[in-house]
Amino acid sequence: MDIPTDLSMGDRIRLLRESRGMSREVLAGMCGRGPDWLKKIESGERPLRANALILRLAAALQLTDASVITGTCGVEQPVHLGRLRHEGMPAIWDAVMSRRLAPLAPATPPSPVALQARVDQTWRLWHTSAHNRTEVLALLPDLIRDSETAARALSGEDRRAALVAASDVYRLTGQATAYIAPAELAWVVADRALATAQDADQPAAIAAAAWNMGNILRETSYADDALRVVTEAADLIRPHLDTGPDDWRGIYGALQLHAAVTSARGGREGDAWRYWKAGDQVAKSLPAAYVHPSTVFGRANVDFHAISVATDLKKSGTALSLADDIDPDAMPSTERRARLWVEIARGHLQRGDTTAALHVMQKAQSIGTETVQFTPAALTAVTDLWRTAPRALRPEAAQLAEKIGLREVG
Template sequence: MLADVYHLAQQVTAYSVEAELYWIIADRGRLAAQDADDPLCLAGAAWAFGNGLRETGYAEEAIRVVDEAAEAIRPRLEDASNDLRGMYGALHLHAAVTCAREGHDGDAWRHWDEADRTAERLPSDYAHTWTVFGRANTDFHAVSVGVDLRTPGTALSRAEAIDLDAMPSVERRSRVLVELARAQRQRKDPAGALHWMGRAYKASPETVRYTPSARGLVADLAKETRGPLKTDALHLAEEVGVLAA
């Protein structure tokens, strides 16, 4: 329970505290998981710690951490609980996105495929308690992988399979809409990007306001959009609280 509380604190403070405090929380969460000596808890610690590594520029270390954690629980999967399988899948989605951000196309889709196979072995409406791994989140991540690989056509094609209503997390619904906005911007379609950012903000204003990548995209749209949509872009920037030069 202590490890879970630290992991929750790590997620909440990811973009809102000094880096030193964030890493103290992350490290204590990992130590608590080691003391618990529970496979699910240890895998969760790797997932949470990997988030910190990835977002601070240590992609290779993040991939290594989640890979090792996934391999450690793989032998247990045959008779595993749904939550352990869910964590296994979440680790592979984590690796898929990290590989995609590094431009490793084959590795990214290899990890996504493993997560996809795992999701197929779980109930269709299953969602892991705090990683939200399940069928819907796996489909959402396919969009993210496509965007991070800078293949917007693939991302938009994958988006045809997603069902927003199947995702219990409003944050994840908003994040995938942000990803669709990123895909449209990659295609140099400001109208499409602005449309999806507006929907993302409507789904979860907090997600857009407090996620750096989403804030950055709103600011870019406010600066770059021309013509009749300029007013809409500036209005969204004002709502989100970013400055548009």
């Protein structure tokens, strides 16, 4: 149907919904939300920024292009109407959702030490590969099944170690399937990561799983719940920091940075910088070269998060000034470096400098192809670039869009 170009996003959603004869209750329910949420979206009372929710609405409305909802022109954002967006997802779905109810009895239960070593190695792959989703997704089904088997077959301290490894596996599954998994899978994975950590009764594992749960909550617009989960986890692990290993302080610092970004996205500037400073103090208490193995918390990540906080607070001048003083190569995670350049591009876009933003987004894409391809902030930045790029740069913007799965139209 032809939709007037001057309609807001909320008006577009309402028009599309009504044209299909759908009630608010039905459409909202298909997105895992209530009718009051959708009513506020349609009226403009509540902004819709989460790309995952935009894609979910588009799929529920049977649209093949999410730009019909957003009103962006020039770049088509395909909507995958099927449940599994990546070729590696069917095997993940089977491993997670086809969980055996009867416990397995292998001749030799998997060693929790060897299992944890495999998990740690896969985390390293996640942080170092430009095609991290594809490569990690290929390894996860066996890791999921082996960790479940070990947790059921072992007992005592071996079982506790296997449960910690299983929690790590589910956290990694949540990271690798973010923005490409159906909502039900994302929630199951996050809940299992937390449940297995609690079963192990290991504070650092619980805190790490809470950090993961906070990511899911924040990205699905439950910011208050995300903040509650990570602050409760910080309270849980805080009494153990003086006697625990460095990684316990590392996850505590990661929780502070999570709270900082969550607060910044909600416009709570004072809280955002208060949490960031708490993370900064943790980094100062750790060895200069310290990096947490899964969250990559450390000196460089604290500095990177300062840029994210400033960008989310719409303080582009501050964000870009901070970026001038950062050495991106100090971060050992390729995935995190790519996301840093996305944040810098967002800062340039806030200032209207599309030339700089395009250059930076091209750099982000060259560093971490799949990080840019599957990150909503990157997709939004590229879409904005296509809409605002000078005519001379439009071919480059279109080429970048094609590389991350957006198609030039019109």
